[in-house]
Amino acid sequence: MRIVVTGGQGQIARSLRERGGAAGVEVLPVARPDIDLARPESIHTALAALAPGVIVNAAAFTAVDLAESESERALAINGAGAGAVALAAANLKAPIIHLSTDYVFDGLLDRPYVENDAANPTTAYGRSKLAGEKAVAAAQPDHAVLRTAWVYSPFGKNFIRTMLSLAAQRAEVSVVADQRGSPTSALDMADGIIAVARQMIERPKASALRGVFHLVGSGEATWAEFADAVFAESRAVGGPSARVIPIPSSAYPTPAQRPANSRLNGDKILAAYGVRLPAWRDSLRTCVRRLLAEGAF
């Protein structure tokens, strides 16, 4: 099986590349300037040249705060751009796996979100990603939209790397304690995406395998608990650690207001695909140890 993944330098794409090798799957990343979701005319040619069996669209405008002031650009890339990738997938007769986000929800529900809960994004990023889900579904019926959240990895910029580099500089770090979600390893996501891709290819007519699914690490935490866990794992192997000062979101204002409840219920993908990601704390331990060993923070 050949998976072509857009956003080739991103966390999910780099994780797919690493895990593809172990799973015996060929993973071909494609990135700017060869494919630019802001330039739809670049998309079909770049994908066709790689003869994909499955296309994973992991490219996105992911700068959540910047999207508030650059909402048209975010919408062009995450909405129309995603739709253009899906149209190319349809033309190439390749199923598409498209990555989306918990930010399509407003976070006001008092339980983990299921797939058919009403979307109500409160940020420009969330609106652009919801537009992308709709554009993908309209262009390529043979799709799986995977909503995830709180992604970290040994690659790129993410919460774990930020916490480790802060701990190397100071004794205390203030972290938001009134938002709950599920820390998700991009490497675990990659394993899940490969399992989904295989089954989409094996069962091209299975409607239960198409549509929107939630896929996040098992268990939940606040950002403050997430940070505490990073420092505990780091401390255990002699790495930097800091004291976490829990603060409310109101004490850490950002241009985009994050949902208080980012929890996603993963029962649907477990029933359809048999996929459940490991406990977040276990994957976090592996990632922290790897970052420390590589000095990559």
Ligand SMILES: NC(=O)c1ccc[n+]([C@@H]2O[C@H](COP(=O)([O-])OP(=O)(O)OC[C@H]3O[C@@H](n4cnc5c(N)ncnc54)[C@H](OP(=O)(O)O)[C@@H]3O)[C@@H](O)[C@H]2O)c1
């Ligand atoms: N990170 C999270 O916590 C999180 C949570 C929920 C959902 N997701 C979703 O998961 C997916 C992957 O996220 P990630 O964490 O891997 O993101 P990431 O590390 O920020 O990677 C995104 C990639 O998209 C590329 N990109 C940006 N604009 C582009 C454009 N116009 N054309 C082509 N490529 C472009 C970027 O390229 P450059 O390197 O050239 O900038 C980057 O490599 C995204 O759909 C995101 O919305 C992420």
